[in-house]
Structure formats: C-alpha cells, structure tokens
Amino acid sequence: MEIMKKLFLTGIGLLFAVTLTFAQSAESQEEARKKASELTERLQLTPEQQGSVHEIILDGYKQKDALKADKTITEEVKKERLKEGTKHSHNRIKEILTPEQKDRFENWVKEHKAKHKDH
Helix, strand or coil, X not given: CHHHHHHHHHHHHHHHXXXXXXXXXXXXXXXXXXXXXXXXXXXXXXXXXXXXXHHHHHHHHXXXXXXXXXXXXXXXXXXHHHHXXXXXXXXXXXXXXXXXXXXXXXXXXXXXXXXXXXX
C-alpha cells in the first residue's frame, strides 16, 4: 500500500513537472515570436534573417528557462549567466545584420534596457 502511494505521488509530481515545462515552453515560444516580429519590423529583416533571428531568440528563451529551473546554482550566478546569454544572443543576431540594421538593433537594445530598468 505504501509503495502504491509513493508511486502515485511520484507520478503526480512528474505530471506536474511536465505540465510546467510545457507551459514555460509555450510561453517562451510566444515571447520569442513577439520579439522576432518586433525586430523584423524595426530592422526590416529579410525572410531569411527573420527565421535566424527567431531561432536565436527562441534558443535564448530556452536557455533562460533552463537556468531559472536549475536549483543547483545561486541567484547571483543565474543573473550573471542570463546576462552572458543575452550578450551572446545579441552578438549572434548582429552577425546576420547589415551595418544599417546593426545601428538600429543597437538603438533597440538601448531602448529595451531602459524600458526594463524602469520595471
């Protein structure tokens, strides 16, 4: 009887974890889509650039979700790794932009940082 109870609770825990992961994933995909759409409009990205930028942003959100879920590292380390991940994503995006687009991207990054600093 005790084993059945433990198995049941383990199963419920696993189901909860999978549901939470799926919810984070769906939310991350939606956020990545919004940000890529904003950058497409702002930077006038080509269709090829759009796909690449979306993948880079989505990858960044997935890494962010994994960091947030990691209970083995401190909040300070998480913040530092999040910063590094953002910087890496920005560098990857800049690699596929034209010089004119890079200038607009830099302005967008500055505006984005200022906007989030207020929160």
